[in-house]
Amino acid sequence: MEKVSERVAQLLQCMNERIYGKEQVVALALLSAVAGESVFLLGPPGVAKSMVARRLKLAFAEGTSFEYLMSRFSTPDELFGPVSISKLKERDVYERITEGYLPDATVAFLDEIWKAGPAIQNALLTILNEKTFRNGRDVLQVPLKGLIAASNELPSQGQGLDALWDRFLIRLWVEGIEDAGDFDRMISSTDDSDPTVPCGLAISSEEYSRWRKEAARVRIDYVVLDVIHSIREQIEDYNHKLQNDDSADEPLYVSDRRWKKAVNMLRTSAFLNGSEAVRLSDCMLLTHCLWSSVAQIDLVRDMVEKAIQKSAGGYLLNTDNIASEIRSLKEELGSDASLRESEDPGLQLIDSYYYQVDKTRMPGRLLLFASDYYALTEASKMFYLHKDKYKTQCFILKKYDVSMRTKVAQNKLYSLRKGSRSVFINDYEYPLVCVPGCLPLPAIVPSRADDIGERFRQVGAMLDRAESGCDGWAGGEEDYCSRHLFLDARQRKAMLGMLSSHQSGIARWRNELNELKHAYRKENEEYPTEGPEGNLFG
Missing domain, CATH: 1.10.287 (Helix Hairpins)
Known part of the structure; x- marks a missing residue:
């Protein structure tokens, strides 16, 4: 598989030669083709949508392409080939000459796809679903590996286009070149020819079939299924919210068929990247498979990333x-500590506001505001020693602020931190005066x-x-x-x-x-x- 990934990397490098700002679009078109799926490109005219199809043709040995700009007046003859007059006359057989038309192409590009009439739509559905084309009495296996459709608009509601729209697994919004350097190189370039892909890099029909079979054997671990379950739950919640809010926004709908095809695409991505199992990085590609309107693109991206984040943390790493x-430990220990010391009835309250620091050997009492004591933590806080002029032989430890540095001598500053019915002053522990006969602090249970x-x-x-x-x-x-x-x-x-x-x-x-x-x-x-x-x- 590693050799396959190296080869595909080289192939993409050739295909993207003189491509500016559309490298990922080309890469996803190749992924879609190897997965047997189709791509829809949404964007304004002149952003190189047709070039993507021409470059995709280069990926396949002896590949041929078919391009067509659809209109309301397009007929099946223009896409699938004209009816053979000679066969109709001589053998009374209604058969098309398909050579050079879509049923004969390896890669097809259909611009303004939503202008197709019902007859064209029905034939396209058969080609996309079964890779077959009914030509007269015969059912032909078509060599089509990649169909790229484009438009500057999405399919209109109520026009019977839902079935065709659902067949485009990868949907991409394509804009003009954003990077200034790429833009400068594009307008300065004089070589508009397609690059040449060496024979050893292009994918043969035999290799294509073998790769499809090998990709189908790529493992799907539960973490990937967990991502998909999470996305589906988010979609369901989003749609319920729209319904409850009577919102005019379009709900997200992803058919079971689309989910199955998306998983097949993830398998193909993993295979082409040299992995034996689908990885979470592959799941990022689901962003391109689940939206139905431009307004949903960012929403779907957020859903996919949230699901990957959740599954990695919940399932992989626990x-x-x-x-x-x-959290449970913190709550238990915190509640135990609060039961033991918050407004501890065992501490003697002095003059309604203070606790007394005991065993200091000071000539008088040393007090500390009860509120300051409960605000203490294991981290040291600075206090200063204040002589209370209204109380004889009484000192109070008060909170220090740097704005007091010109008023408080350095030798009167002390660091305090909280103990258990005690206070640490400059890292020495002193008990607080307790109510006579008080019960000891309960042990943590x-x-x-x-x-x-x-x-x-x-x-x-x-x-x-x-x-x-x-x-x-x-x-x-x-x-x-x-x-x-x-x-x-x-x-x-x-x-x-x-x-x-x-x-x-x-x-x-x-x-x-x-x-x-x-x-x-x-x-x-x-x-x-x-x-x-x-x-x-x-």
Whole structure:
């Protein structure tokens, strides 16, 4: 398969010679042809839609092409060939001369496709569905490998075009050249000839048949099915919302046939990219298969990317469960801590506002606002020592702000952090005065029956597996995405961004788990019953 991907990469390089800004359109046309599907190009005139078909012809050995600009007055003779007058006269057989017409072509380009009349539509449906053309009494197998249709408008509602519209699996919005450098090269170029594809690169009929069979054997893992299920759920939710809001917007409709053909296209993409299984990067191509109006293009793109992100995190890496477990741990520990210390009735409230810091060996009382105490965390905060002029032998620790630097001496600044019915002052722990006979703080009891330490170990093991899986999967997917033959720069960037977000998310959860473990250990440490000697207050 690796050799196939290298060959297709070289083939696309030849096909895209002197192509400016339409490289992905050519690549997707080739993918569609190998998958046995058709492409619809929507866009204004003069944006090289017909050139795509001419370049696609080069991909096939001894390939021939047929181009036709449809009008309301087009007849089947102009597409499928004129009726043979001699056979009609001599043998009374109604048979067309198909040589040089669509039934004889390897690649066909039909411009203004929606102007086709019912007779042309019916014949096209048979060709697209069965790759056959009924010519008189005979049913011919057509050599058609790729049909590209184009228009500057979408099919009108109520005109009987739904069946034909559904046969175009890949739908692309084609605009003018956006990159200034590409535009300059295009208008400066004087060579409008088609490039030459070496014989060894062009796909023979035998190879085409073999590739189709080998692509059908490409594996579909459950994660890909999970992506599709997620997209279908989003489509259903979107349509229900439109219905509930009485919106005039067109609902999203994807037929079962289209889903089946889309999966076949994903298999073909994986095969041509050298993979034995469809990857999440291949699923990005679903963006081109599910919209029915221009207004839905961005909507479908968001749905596809959200589904890939969700499936990678939920099914491949199990990050949804990790996030849920960490949230659960955080809530349990947080609720336990709040039960133990939020407005702790065991702490003695002084003058309705303060807690007293004990065992400081200061000549008088050292007070701290109760509200400031509850605002403390494990991170140090700066306070300054204030002598209360209304209370004899009383000092108050107040919050320090840098705006006070000219008013507060540096030797009166102290760092404070919260303890368990205690406060750390310059990293020395001092108990707070408690109500006589108060009950001790209750021990932390996990809300689940199992030991909290075991919970930490379980979540840690889940993170270990996710990290290992992410390192292996993300690295392989990143390489696969970077060299993907059919994704454009925006799709690659979006996919690589998803991979990066999963890696950073796992690292973030690891940090959160470590912080929770640290906080849990600190919460359960016993603080000294006696104040330290030889400190700033001694």
